[in-house]
Amino acid sequence: MSDIKKVVLAYSGGLDTSVILKWLQDTYQCEVVTFTADIGQGEEVEPARKKAVALGIKQENIFIDDLREEFVRDFVFPMFRANAIYEGEYLLGTSIARPLIAKRQIEIANQTGADAVSHGATGKGNDQVRFELGYYALKPDVKVIAPWREWDLLSREKLLAYAEKNGIDITKKKSGGSPYSMDANLLHISYEGTVLENPAAEPEEDMWLWTVSPENAPDQAEYVELEYKNGDIVAINGVALSPAQVLTELNRLGGKHGIGRLDIVENRYVGMKSRGCYETPGGTIMMKAHRAIESITLDREVAHLKDELIAKYASLIYNGYWWAPERKMMQNMIDASQATVNGWVRLKLYKGNVIVVGRDSKTDSLFDPNIATFDEDFGAYNHADAAGFIRLNSLRMRIAAKLYNK
Numbered sequence: 470m471s472d473i474k475k476v477v478l479a480y481s482g483g484l485d486t487s488v489i490l491k492w493l494q495d496t497y498q499c500e501v502v503t504f505t506a507d508i509g510q511g512e513e514v515e516p517a518r519k520k521a522v523a524l525g526i527k528q529e530n531i532f533i534d535d536l537r538e539e540f541v542r543d544f545v546f547p548m549f550r551a552n553a554i555y556e557g558e559y560l561l562g563t564s565i566a567r568p569l570i571a572k573r574q575i576e577i578a579n580q581t582g583a584d585a586v587s588h589g590a591t592g593k594g595n596d597q598v599r600f601e602l603g604y605y606a607l608k609p610d611v612k613v614i615a616p617w618r619e620w621d622l623l624s625r626e627k628l629l630a631y632a633e634k635n636g637i638d639i640t641k642k643k644s645g646g647s648p649y650s651m652d653a654n655l656l657h658i659s660y661e662g663t664v665l666e667n668p669a670a671e672p673e674e675d676m677w678l679w680t681v682s683p684e685n686a687p688d689q690a691e692y693v694e695l696e697y698k699n700g701d702i703v704a705i706n707g708v709a710l711s712p713a714q715v716l717t718e719l720n721r722l723g724g725k726h727g728i729g730r731l732d733i734v735e736n737r738y739v740g741m742k743s744r745g746c747y748e749t750p751g752g753t754i755m756m757k758a759h760r761a762i763e764s765i766t767l768d769r770e771v772a773h774l775k776d777e778l779i780a781k782y783a784s785l786i787y788n789g790y791w792w793a794p795e796r797k798m799m800q801n802m803i804d805a806s807q808a809t810v811n812g813w814v815r816l817k818l819y820k821g822n823v824i825v826v827g828r829d830s831k832t833d834s835l836f837d838p839n840i841a842t843f844d845e846d847f848g849a850y851n852h853a854d855a856a857g858f859i860r861l862n863s864l865r866m867r868i869a870a871k872l873y874n875k
Contacts, residue, residue: 478501551783572607766809
């Protein structure tokens with residue numbers, strides 16, 4: 470790929486991507502365009518501009534975009550309509566951010582005439598797959614540079630030495646900070662590496678940044694009411710909010726009450742097992758509430774079919790297939806099911822727990838109290854009908870019993 474003229478780099482301004490920026494300039498002798506996304510990671514993104522300028526990047530080649538609303542509206546909310554959860558626990562916080570970053574990189578590549586894109590994902594992880602599947606789905610002929618699969622800077626010591634040799638600012642890294650490999654966005658924050666590489670070791674309490682421990686959460690429960698329209702939350706406690714505002718407020722409430730901590734060993738797409746810890750306070754609340762509103766607004770067989778699709782849908786996102794035709798097809802079906810998912814859910818938040826205490830829909834509830842009642846239903850349901858229903862459903866078992874129970 471020696472003919473590369475311009476490359477768009479997903480650039481955080483941290484040690485790894487700053488080294489990559491300089492390495493691209495030295496190795497490919499190409500023009501570099503930096504792209505920094507604000508997806509709610511909670512850190513300043515503007516310092517990335519200063520660092521890019523210091524490394525010789527022209528102002529017109531520096532893109533810093535606030536993508537928080539697009540992230541929640543077009544990626545997080547559609548995923549939660551599907552109740553997506555990977556391997557029974559993981560709410561896909563890192564996975565769902567990658568297709569948005571890839572999309573914006575390709576848009577910038579088209580805008581600036583770049584012929585290549587680059588990322589800082591390692592050759593061991595899932596992110597390299599997620600980024601690159603997105604690139605190729607959106608721009609099939611794009612060239613991809615993955616430095617971690619090319620260079621020999623395969624240790625932190627080598628990265629630091631390269632940075633110092635080339636005058637790259639690493640002040641923040643020298644002064645310490647978290648020992649973990651971390652990734653954050655508006656949906657979650659993840660922790661990997663160091664002591665967590667021993668799956669038998671309990672995480673230290675001071676690792677967690679977004680949530681108090683359930684033991685230290687308030688002794689008084691807090692109630693919150695969520696309003697739904699077409700499967701998405703549109704208001705909290707009667708106050709209309711945008712998608713990003715919804716998730717921000719639910720993160721605040723969940724973090725206050727010690728909700729959303731997770732410690733798992735997951736199966737990476739590349740074949741290895743990996744231990745990770747996650748904080749997803751708002752997402753944990755959203756998952757519980759969405760299933761509650763669906764419980765009264767979805768037909769039984771529609772709800773069960775959706776449940777059968779959860780593992781497949783979640784795997785597609787985890788493995789990087791957001792832009793694949795099968796995910797889009799499934800999304801169309803899932804979104805169609807949400808036309809009746811309207812109403813409200815009341816939750817009680819208490820010491821790490823999300824407890825559903827009420828749900829209703831004035832327009833789309835399929836719950837009929839006249840039929841469901843244990844009191845006299847005045848003819849709404851004929852109990853005698855159950856006998857024929859049971860006999861018909863037992864027919865195959867009765868036939869088998871006659872054959873084998875002689």
